[in-house]
Amino acid sequence: MTKNVSVPEGYKKTELGVIPEDWQIVKLSEISKTYSGGTPSKSKVEYFGGNIPWVKSGELNKGLIFTTEEFISELGLNNSSVKWVPQNSILIAMYGATAGKIGLLKIRATINQAILAVVPQEDTDYLFLYYSLNQIMPNVVKTQTQGSGQPNLNAAIIKSNNVLLPPLPEQQKIASILSKVDEQIEQTEQIIEKTEVLKKGLMQKLLIKGIGHTEFKKTELGEIPEEWEIGNLSNISQVVMGQSPTGDTYNTTGEGKPLINGPSEFNERYPTPVKWTSKPTKICKIGDILFCVRGNTLGRMNFADQEYCIGRGIAAISGLKNLGDTNFVHMLLTKEGTELYRRANGEGSTFPNIKRDQLNEIKIAVPSLPEQQKIASILSKVDSQIQDNQSYLHKLQELRKGLMQDLLTGKVRVCV
Known part of the structure; x- marks a missing residue:
């Protein structure tokens, strides 16, 4: 026998669990407009290479989308089912290996037919909905995809899913908290990337040129210090x-x-x-x-x-x-x-x-053993910086995961 779940004051029991009393359960179709795009004919060279950004489903791995890999022309737009999508729309990949991947469009752009655009209504915060769909879609892919091979979704499946919706001010506060963590994650990733570039450059220099040498000789590996x-x-x-x-x-x-x-x-x-x-x-x-x-x-x-x-x-x-x-x-x-x-x-x-x-x-x-040790010491310090930042990044990612679970379900309320 299943024990009754206790309902704290200010909460209510629903099909999705215990949620705050002033939150709603709505279908995605009730709070957004959705549509997919198309692909201009590949046989028409003049349809491509213009100045209209065109998003493909593989690009949704980027998360935030500020630019696109391909551009189409006005001719390509006007002679196909390609559609414009407004900035701050949510894009969901529907087919194959990328099914369920989500991107947030930070520019006005067009999309292909493998992407569903989700354009939130005015009373729904786009960033809150972006985080909510990120939380929902893994289970949608796991339980609702079609086909025996690679997973496939369609607009009807995606639009039919329930979304927990707080009042707009609370949506905006939750989105603000999560976006600040995302900013920290992005900054840390950039620091790691820059430090790895620094390490690579130092390795190329130190493992061939050494430290403090002025005289070099030509070898099969390039110029190395005379003493090496x-x-x-x-x-x-x-x-x-x-x-x-x-x-x-x-x-x-x-x-x-x-x-x-x-x-x-x-x-x-x-x-x-x-x-x-x-x-x-x-x-x-x-x-x-x-x-x-x-x-x-x-x-x-x-x-x-x-x-x-x-x-x-x-x-x-x-x-x-x-x-x-x-x-x-x-x-x-x-x-x-x-x-x-x-x-x-x-x-x-x-x-x-x-x-x-x-x-x-x-x-x-x-090099000599003492110089090997000096070179290793320099590069090890850079390695330590990378490892420290990777550890910090992991903590931020775990924090984000926990916050999404708590804030997007109403388990933890935010002050508005």
Whole structure:
């Protein structure tokens, strides 16, 4: 028997749960006008390349839409079912892989037939409705899409969904709170992006030009300091390839050594084991680089914060005593990531796999150990900034998620 849900003062019980007394449950069709667009004939070159913004469903991944990838001409507009959509309309992708994705149009633009435009009425705040639909659509895609392959929605399905609607002043206050969090998220993402660009530039410079050198020599890797030599990764590091224990030695109770089989256990810096083995095979040391050697995640790295048994999807890499700094080696591998993936996939394999010899043979410019440590220290500080901002970004995203759940359902009221 289901227990009766207690209803706090000022709230009422509804089909969507307990909500504030002064909130309404309305169909999307009651508070907005909806329509889709079209595509001009692709065979008519003169229909494209004009100055009319034309939004395609794949662009809704951007969230806020300030510009478009393609533009159409007046001829294209007048000779097709393309329609203008006003600024601050909500756009919903209806078909395929992007079904249910939502964008907020920040310009006046046109749309194709795979997008449903939702134009709110005057008594509905567009930003509040944008956040509400972001909250609703994942469940709509999960429970109401049509077709056995990729999901498909249509206008009738989307318009028939219920929306919780507070009084307009409360809508505006909720939207203001959520938009401020979104602004912080966007700013943090921009800081991370700029810092990653800075790191990439520093890596290109420091790993080839070093610190404070004035005399250089030409080599196969470009100009490097006179004191440096060209060598292989094996000159300054050692690589231990993993070997998976037999499955009958695995357990989830913490018996034996923690086991790292691949990137599914990886985090930002240190892995989180989910299995252990009572008969470990290859073991890494604390501080080793854990390097993915197989599949689409080839080149992804973590560091070992304890001894782990490493499976065949992982190599443990560390600097050689008195010759190589492990953090410097990590930076070299980061720089070489794209080339390593290309090399591992060079024989046309659909499952990239890099061998120990391929890692050892990577050509590098070799500084002295003290200079390796200085370079690694500079780049590690930039890495720490990125990690701190990524951690802050995650907290903001969790805050946004919690606020949307609380504010858009009326669980937490705002002062107006």
